Amino acid sequence: MCIIFFKFDPRPASKNAYRLILAANRDELYNRPSKAADFWGSNNDILSGLDLEFGKEGGSWLGISKRGKLAAITNYLEGRPNPDAHGRGSLVSNYLMDRDVDSYSYLKKVSTESHLFNGFNLITAEFKAKQDVVCYYGNRGSPEPIRLKPAGIYGLSNSLLDTPWRKMQQGKRQFTSVVNNQALSCDGLVQELLNVLNNEELNAPDLDQERHGEGYTKSMLRALSAVCVRTPHYGTRTNTVILIDAAGNVTFTERTMLNCDTSKWNTSSFQFKLQA
Structure with missing residues (x-):
């Protein structure tokens, strides 16, 4: 599970305003191997964390490139996922690596292959000198991707975009x-x-969220009702904040759990300017 809140405004009102403000949590098993956010060794154009799980290596949940491409994914809450489905993290990495495809065309292509994956929600974006574009596709919703309207504030958890789960509404109010x-x-x-x-405030009971979670225990659904999920072995293990200002300066901040210990965290920050 994960949660993402974001606002994008291609024409901010002042030079001190932001074209993008994004805040996201990655929820995962604490012991799932992964690499903290950094520029990729062989391609220092891309900044992201990376999955190191066997068979899923190289996938990501959130990343950005110096060329202005950004992608983020959340799982769709469903009780019986297919263990043989393709790794969803590849959808983020593949978009970031493809220098030629635009955000909408990429999601159109993904939509034709969406049956190969368990449920997901995918955001793809381009931040460029002439135009900023943010698009969304969820393989449990409409068959077509959509271009999101600028200056909006959006929330994405483990249902479709802006589904009004209580945790989503609470987090979106605070983000706003x-x-x-x-x-x-x-x-x-x-x-x-x-x-x-x-x-970590719980937003339970939430009947809408519980309907999605058939097959999950009541105690797990209760834990999943918080913006920051906390259970003994699973929960929020990465916080990420991405800011892009009017001049194209990027601030990427990641706070990552260390050694499966919810009391130990490391914070890293990266700053760079988008390429023209």
């Missing part, structure tokens, strides 16, 4: 309050967004 605070510095904005992502 933070991004509308014009007085925050860049560092202050990052810290406030990390606070949103680390809210």
Whole structure:
């Protein structure tokens, strides 16, 4: 499971405003092997964390390139996934690596192969000098991808885009309050967004979420009702905040759990400018 909140505005009102503000949690088994966010060794154009699970190596849940391509994925909550399905993380990595395909065309291609994967929601975006585009496709929803309207605030958890689960509504309200605070510095904005992502308050019962989770125990569904999920062996293990300002400067901040220990975390930050 994961959760993502984002706002994009291709024409921010001032030079101090942001074209993109994104805050995301990765929820996973604590012991699933993965690599913390960094620029890829053989391709230092792309910045992301990487899955190291056997058979799923090289997939990612969220990444951005210096060329302005961004992708993020969440799983769709369903009780009986196919163990032989293709790894969903490849959908993020493949988009980031493809220099020629645009965000909408990529999702059109993915939609023709969507039956090969368990349920997912995929965001693809391009941030370029002339135009910013953000697109969405979920393989348990409409057969066609959609282009998202600018200046909107969106939330994506483990159902379709903006499905009003209680955790989504709570997190989106808090995210909106933070991004509308014009007085925050860049560092202050990052810290406030990390606070949103680390809210462990339960939003249960939630009948809409429970209907999706047939096959899950009631205790697990209760744990999944929080923005920040916490169970003994599974939960939120990565927080990511991405900011792109009006001039194309990117701030990428990742807070990652260390050694499967919920009390030990490391925070890394990367800054770069998008290529023209």
